[in-house]
Amino acid sequence: MSNDNTPKTAKDTHYAKLRRAHRDEKAGGAPAFRPRQPVPPGENAADGLVRLYGLHTVRAALDNPRRRIRKMLVTRNAAERLAIADLAALPFKAELVEPKDIDKITGSDAVHQGVLIEAEPLKPKRLDALGDTKLVLVLDQVTDPHNVGAILRSAVAFGAGALITTARHSPQESGVLAKSASGALEHIDQVEVKNLADALEQLHEAGFQTIGLDSDGPAELETSFSGEKIALVLGAEGKGLRQKTRETVTTLARLDMPGAIRSLNVSNAAAVSLYAARKFLGK
Numbered sequence: 686m687s688n689d690n691t692p693k694t695a696k697d698t699h700y701a702k703l704r705r706a707h708r709d710e711k712a713g714g715a716p717a718f719r720p721r722q723p724v725p726p727g728e729n730a731a732d733g734l735v736r737l738y739g740l741h742t743v744r745a746a747l748d749n750p751r752r753r754i755r756k757m758l759v760t761r762n763a764a765e766r767l768a769i770a771d772l773a774a775l776p777f778k779a780e781l782v783e784p785k786d787i788d789k790i791t792g793s794d795a796v797h798q799g800v801l802i803e804a805e806p807l808k809p810k811r812l813d814a815l816g817d818t819k820l821v822l823v824l825d826q827v828t829d830p831h832n833v834g835a836i837l838r839s840a841v842a843f844g845a846g847a848l849i850t851t852a853r854h855s856p857q858e859s860g861v862l863a864k865s866a867s868g869a870l871e872h873i874d875q876v877e878v879k880n881l882a883d884a885l886e887q888l889h890e891a892g893f894q895t896i897g898l899d900s901d902g903p904a905e906l907e908t909s910f911s912g913e914k915i916a917l918v919l920g921a922e923g924k925g926l927r928q929k930t931r932e933t934v935t936t937l938a939r940l941d942m943p944g945a946i947r948s949l950n951v952s953n954a955a956a957v958s959l960y961a962a963r964k965f966l967g968k
Contacts, residue, residue: 724785726792735806736790737863738797740766745868746802752871753805758782758790763799791860806858807870809877810847812887818846819966821893822959823918825881825930826854827951832922834865835952841869843959849876849884849916882933888916895934897926898958900948902939906958909938910965917958922951 730736734755737746744767746752757772757779764772764781772779787797815821822840827833833856840848855877856862863870878884885895893914896906918934920926931937940949940957949957 724788724793726795727790730803733805734803735858735863736801736803736860738787738791738795738801738860739864739867740798740800741868742860742863742866742870743767743800743802745871746804749871751807754802755805756780756803758787758801760784760787760799767800795860796864801860807875810874812849812876812878812884815847815874815876815891819914820845820959820962821847821849821888821916822955823849823881823885823888823895823916824851824855825918825920825926826851827919827921828854828856829922830856830859830862831865832950832952834862834867834870836919836955837862837866837869837873839952839956839959841872843956843963845873845959847874847876849878851881852877852879881927882929885916885918885930885933889935894936896958897931897934897937898940898954899926899931899937900939902937904936904938905941906938906961907941907965909936910962913966915962915966917955917962919951919955919958 737743740763743757746754747767754777756777757775759767759769759772759779759781760783761781769775769779772781784797784799787799787801788795790801791797820843822836822845824833824836827836827850833850837848858870876884888895891914892912893916894910894912895916895918896909897918898906898920902909918926918930920930926934926937940954942949948954
């Protein structure tokens with residue numbers, strides 16, 4: 686009789702569980718575990734509407750007087766967490782559903798937390814309607830909605846007055862972007878421009894110092910600030926700022942990173958830059 690004391694690996698244990706489950710199922714016992722099949726996203730929202738989901742996203746939308754909501758699907762648990770006592774009292778159609786009903790619309794990969802709304806997109810503002818804000822963020826063809834959503838969240842956290850993007854090569858308002866923004870979409874002005882270089886010149890005329898973030902910038906960001914109004918300009922990951930943008934900004938600056946990795950994800954770079962700018966403006 687052999688005495689095999691060889692330690693069992695995770696792979697051995699996995700296959701042992703599968704064999705045991707197969708034997709149990711053949712004997713009429715507990716069925717073998719079968720992973721839940723993913724549910725693909727359903728059809729898009731009606732023309733002119735966007736679908737937003739997630740507790741923070743929907744709560745912020747409900748509290749935003751500029752947001753026009755047409756419909757809500759919500760589970761009982763999510764309604765309680767959103768402090769909605771009476772769905773019939775809402776000024777739009779609201780329906781109590783099960784989580785799987787929302788899965789059929791968003792797809793099972795979306796973390797909807799039991800609530801989804803269909804609403805009109807927020808209308809972008811004009812660049813000349815910035816008001817008296819002293820800090821804005823400008824994105825040069827940053828296209829990933831997860832990154833733009835995370836940037837929006839940081840922009841709101843550090844008190845930026847607006848996010849300026851190009852009409853083309855920028856993500857449209859969507860559930861993915863709004864979920865990544867965690868409600869920030871409702872708290873900041875969004876400005877769309879046709880020509881970014883012209884927009885930067887308009888910012889200069891309005892008294893803004895425009896600082897382009899570049900890993901090879903000639904100076905550190907913290908030493909580059911001047912004046913009372915700052916516009917931070919960030920480019921897409923990989924290609925960075927376009928040449929015309931580089932030529933138009935007031936100055937190019939870099940984030941000083943002494944570690945082995947010399948670059949950051951654009952949303953992380955935005956957060957660090959916003960912190961530095963807010964600290965300078967607060968002096």
